[in-house]
Amino acid sequence: MVRRSGISQCRRSSGRTADDRINSSFLVVRRLFSDRFDGSGRIIVERGSRCKDFALTVVYAVVTGGGTSGHVIPAIAICELLVEAGHPVSDIRYVGSRRGVEQELMRSFEVAAEYLPISGLQRSWTIRGMARNVLLPWRLLRSRILARGLLKLWSPGVVVSVGGYASEPMSRAALAAHVPLVCVSYDRIPGLATRRQAKRATISAVAFEGSSLPRSVLTGAPVREQLRGLDVSASRALSRSMLGISLDARMVVVMGGSLGSGVLNSMVADLLLEMAGTQSVVYHICGQRFARDSMPHIPAGVQYVRVGYEDRMADVYSALDVLVSRAGASSVAEIATVGVAAVLIPWPDAADGHQELNARWLTDAGAGILMDDAACVDGRAVAQVTQLLADSDRVSIMARTAYQLGAIHRSTALVKAIEGAAHATVARGTMDD
Structure with missing residues (x-):
């Protein structure tokens, strides 16, 4: 069978006309990484990628960043915002790391994705960790060159970085090519x-x-579409039915961030004992790395549900009465967006103490309660949760206050800023509806 080349393909023969060539820098990429290209000059998709064919085409935006779900979920939220604003999903690309959680989280999302070999610095002194660090300069160089090739293929109007080590290659390529770059900080x-x-x-x-x-x-902050329009009160009955939770039970959700928290997980055993006989529910999102740990003792009168990861967060937020959570940026933004009462326990080893500062944005306004890891050990956190469950008026006030703070997250300000940068019309200041 003879294949005819289209307008976006190079001819398969050795001879080319003057207007039927790939840009020279792209040829450098192909020469260096011939395993990444097929015979027609198109980039071969990475394992697990949603993108079937990166033919030469112009796209509107490239969203880049990742490594952890704390970066990937905001990236997905930005893609959703762009689609809601009228940009076709075919005009949006996502670029992350093939060594992070991106491929798993992007699997059910429509945006075409590409994964670079970039990896983060390993802080462990294991042989495997040190070996990865030795390879880091090569992976960084390879990722930068591939990013430049992708940028030339797509010619985007704007590149949006959500941070993390996976954002570096494409962001640097955008700056080198004078493509507008928007840094999203949450x-x-x-x-x-x-x-x-x-x-x-x-x-x-x-x-x-x-x-x-x-x-x-x-x-x-960028927040997923399913949460920005969520009415937790109206959805409560249906969400509890979906999760298998009685409508009359008091429900506590404990979640330790994208990786889970051993400290919060240990506290759950004490919480279960304290709630014995109360006809309450403890819904525990423990983190995948803890999913196979032994189950705690479950006393009579308490329903206990444990999952490693939960993708039905709209149902979880609608169903709960009180949330116990770490204070990562995405978690704090979601709490404010949907409006729920939360006990926030920041991860003490977060860089520059940023989780505590994230939490204080809510707690200083009365929208949450700030505690530390020690409170999980000495029983203060458990006591605080049980007090809140017995005080529905306070829970309602905290939830309303959080919802008021989250108005900026539910606005279209972020997508307007991205569109403005693409047209070089953004001035310094605040953009809102």
Whole structure:
């Protein structure tokens, strides 16, 4: 069978006309990484990628970043915002790391994705960790060159970085090619990659007032579509039915962030004992790495549900009465977006203490209660949860206050900032509906 080349393909013969060539820099990429290309000049998709064919085409936006779900979920939220604003899903690309959680989380999402060999610095002194660090410069170089090739293939109007080590190759490629770069920062203290990229970015879209990032625009944090329009009160009965929870039971949800928390998981055993005989529910999102741990003792009168990962968060938020959670940026933004009462226990080893600062945005306004890891050990956290369950008026006030704070996250400010950067019309300041 003879295949005819289309307008976006190079001819399969050795001879080419002047207007039927690939850009020279792209040929460098193909020459260096011939295993990544097929005979027609198109990039071969990575294992697990949703993108079937990266033919030469112009796209509107490339969203980049990842490594952990704390970066990937905001990236997905940004893609959803762009689609809601009228940009076809075919005009959006996502670029992450093939060594993070991206491929698993992006599997059910429609946006075409590409995964680079970039990896983060390993802080463990194991042989495997040190071996990965030795290979890090090569992986970084390879990822940068591949990112430049992808940028030339897609010619995007804007690149949006959500931070993390996976954002570096494409962000640097955008800056080198003078493509508008938007850095999205949703922590009170931006991460290292975001701080570095923001120095030359077109704008920095930030979730909190008073950001130190240059050319900052207050846009709120990127939050998934299923949560931005959620009415937890109206959805409560249906969500409890979906989760198998009685409508009359008092429900506590404990979640320790994308990786789970051993400290919060240990507290659950004490919480179950304290709630014995109360006809309550403890819904425990323990983290995949803890999913095979031995089950705690479950006393009579308490329903206990444990999952390693939960993708039905709209149902979980609608069903719960009180949330116990770490204070990662995505968790804090979601709490405010949907409006729930939370006991926040920041991870003490977070860089620059940013989780505590994230939590204080809620707790200083009365929308949450701030506690530390020690409270999980000495029983104070359990006592606080049981007090809240007995005080429905206070829970309602906390939830309403959180919802009021989350108005900026439910707005279209972020997508407007991205569109403005693409058209080079964004001025420094606050963008809102």
